[in-house]
Amino acid sequence: MKHKPIIPIALADGTASGGGCSSGGCGSAPEKLAHLPDHIRRKVQDHPCYSEEAHHYFARMHVAVAPACNIQCNYCNRKFDCANESRPGVVSELLSPEQAVKKTLAVAAAIPQMSVLGIAGPGDPLANPARTFATFAGLSEKAPDIKLCLSTNGLRLPEFVDELCKHNIDHVTITINAIDAGIGARIYPWIYWKNRRIRGREAAAILIEQQQKGLEMLVARGVLVKVNSVMIPGINDEHLKAVSKAAKAKGAFLHNVMPLIAEPEHGTYFGVTGQRGPTSAELTALQDECAGEMAMMRHCRQCRADAVGMLGEDRGAEFSLAKIEAMDIDYAAAMQRRSAVQQGLLRALDERRARRAAQDQAAEKPVGTALRPVLMAVASAGQGLINQHFGHAREFLIYEATMEDVRFIGVRKTELYCTGSDGCGDGESVLERTIRTLEGCEVVLCAKIGFEPWQRLEAAGIQPNGEHALEPIEEAVAAVYREMAAAGKLATKVSLARAA
Amino acid sequence: MALSITALCTACDACLHVCPQQAIIERRPYYVIRAERCTECTGDYADPQCASICPVEGAILDAQGVALNPPGSLTGITPDMLPPPSFAASSPV
Secondary structure, three states: OOOOOOOOOOOOOOOOOOOOOOOOOOOOOHHHHOOOOHHHHHHHOOOOOOOOOHHHOOEEEEOOOEOOOOEEOOOOOOOOOOOOOOOOOOOOOOOOHHHHHHHHHHHHHHOOOEEEEEEOOEOOHHHOHHHHHHHHHHHHHHOOOOEEEEEEOOOOHHHHHHHHHHOOOOEEEEEOOOOOHHHHOOOOOEEEEOOEEEEHHHHHHHHHHHHHHHHHHHHHOOOEEEEEEEEOOOOOOOOHHHHHHHHHHOOOOEEEEEEOOOOHHHOOHHHHOOOOOOOHHHHHHHHHHHHOOOOEEOOOOOOOOOOEEEOOOOOHHHHOHHHHHOOOOOHHHHHHHHHHHHHHHHHHHHHHHHHHHHHHHHOOOOOOOOOOOEEEEEOOOOOOEOOOEHHHOOEEEEEEEOOOOEEEEEEEEOOOOOOHHHOOOOOOOHHHHHHHHOOOOOEEEOOEOOHHHHHHHHHOOOEEEOOOOOOEHHHHHHHHHHHHHHOOOOOOOOOHHHHO | OOOEEOOOOOOOOHHHHHOOOOOEEOOOOOOEEOOOOOOOOOOOOOOOHHHHHOOOOOOEEOOOOOEOOOOOOOOOOOHHHOOOHHHHHOOOO
8 A cells, every 4th residue: 555644735723624424535446545634535525526436426516607717728719619518618608696696506406416516617717706706605695505616727826815715615626737837838828917918938837836826825724625637648648747746745635637628620729730638548547657646536527617417417408597597496495405415425425435344354355366457337327326227328437446456447438529539430330439438348337238239348348247237336346356256257467476 | 099899709708807998898799899998008008908818819909900819829720720611510429
């Protein structure tokens, strides 16, 4: 085990908000995160964007109140707005702070698992401070149980740290793609700073300085900081290891490395110039390398700035302004119901954790065997269960099983967009694309699967498995792995331990 | 002496926050500059502020109708780099 001592994070008051169980989530097996102090785990236990465990149970929403931006990123094109597009920076309906509060209350009444409201754009929240803080103020008053968070490019973060703390915001995400101005200049063509448009290295240097300063200031005030980075092969992929280290050193508690989304039709600089995104394997490899130093998040869905619902789903269309107007909501009753439902979810999380801990203890750890690890894909609609039909899955959770451990390593989407680098030939059927998406996986676990996809998956060397429907994911993955081991399917490696 | 905004504007609010003369009106589908208020930031700043923060090339024109941020100047994407229109139309998703 490579446990590090307590990460250097200071809490202003030394106490933790929230109660109940502590989360071991955040994108990897609980034991891998044992270095997170309890008060941090408690703070993220119901936050789907910060805790891998929580994202199976809790929902979030973003309100699009912040249209303006003060930097340009080469992967962003704000002119694009299509309902089928799922990526940051894209929204369908811009809201006023009043409309945003109303929408949040309506969603939180309809989806009682909703624990978090974030402002992530479509521009930068801190380039729209009046709208952003008016929204936070309205929500603190009307729905004090909902956690508030924001995601920023960091340029104006130092200026607003005090204001953020006033609004009781204890989670902030900063997107940091570089800590080197030369690399930054290849990602950010310009920034607006002190009444001038600044370009090139000078711009990147200012942005980086502000991001790092903002990170330090937030950590000093006890705010939990997650760092997001977009992995751009050939530009910052190697460099992100240094970014991860620096973020950790300054007290960020979680690092989320996301794959570049760049398609020519998005009209971004990277899309038009053919900059490729990373393959799933490249992304996982980089996340694994960073994981030696830092807790890594791997369940990010790179959602829109107006996303609603569980991660991986977007129920935004159910809550357009017109539909909200027609809703008749008892807000007080909704808050009570939310509280009851969320307490239940926390108990379910607790039980799940306890069950896993007991199984880990009970499981016989084989000595002297070196079985190869196996990747398995899981169709899940939430609650940490295998509860989705193969054909209904728009994404698969990917787990790596070994004799010792079941490790969550990422999410692969099947339909929302095709990642250019993984290939996406014309005329491919959805099923063919899905099978390509599952490349490297040996098993796919789902609640049910049709005859045709079953045959096609088998032909592609992926074993479909519907025998663990409605079972908890990790337990089922571990069981299937043990079956494979017992059937002699995994002993391909020479037993190093015995040889030694 | 006044700048103007074209239909390329995405109504993103950025200029609204930085105009020292409150010369920008949130009209839809795109914003407009009240010519009688606009000073092109003379006396306030070295550069016109709306044109310094606007992310859209061609959205802000000077008094002569010339784009202050011509194609390629902000995104690095020059017209010759763009694929022919049919390409975008046939893309999946």
